[in-house]
Amino acid sequence: MPTASGHTQAIRAKKVIGTPVKDPSGKKIGEIEDVVLDKLSNNIMFAAVSFGGFLGVKEKYHPIPWSMLTYDENEDGYVVNITKEQLQAAPADTIGELTKNDGLTYRDRAFDYYRSPRYWE
């Protein structure tokens, strides 16, 4: 069962990390820095994405719900439908802060901000 873009369902974390993130026009705006996993529930909490070059802010990472990242084989990257303005006001912090308090603070803030369906309810 390939996804709509022809990508397969199973993807290795090693391959996800470092993959470019693009806007719908195909412009690279960031990169997957890491994927934060939930030790207790078998779930992916969020991806930590760096939009530093695009936003002009260094060493801050954005928690992005996994379901918002659509892999596009033609672009060889993940396409997200987020504007620069949205990202500038979005939750972002250092990796250490993103995973503090079990990652729940930033997970909840990110899912709320992007109005993503919660996987934990």
Next chain:
Amino acid sequence: MPTASGHTQAIRAKKVIGTPVKDPSGKKIGEIEDVVLDKLSNNIMFAAVSFGGFLGVKEKYHPIPWSMLTYDENEDGYVVNITKEQLQAAPADTIGELTKNDGLTYRDRAFDYYRSPRYWE
């Protein structure tokens, strides 16, 4: 909410990869090679674990349900309750084969073999 071992709930894929896997006595028997993620469902499909040195078989990886890996801070690694005999008969293959057919073939075989509760039903 720390886990029983004091480990936090959120864990980064980069930190999981390369972490030792030990038996309940604390002996290192393997290492986390990668984590296979489900692009469609927000779930962790399984960890790909190398038990090569322990089993004397090279370049084969075992799909292990995420819930079977218990992080033990004292051991600085994941502890699994699997015997050598169990591992020798367990599903194992190259990384490429593990993720073929959307990873479903090996995911299902592993969950069946270890009698792990299925997250997808």
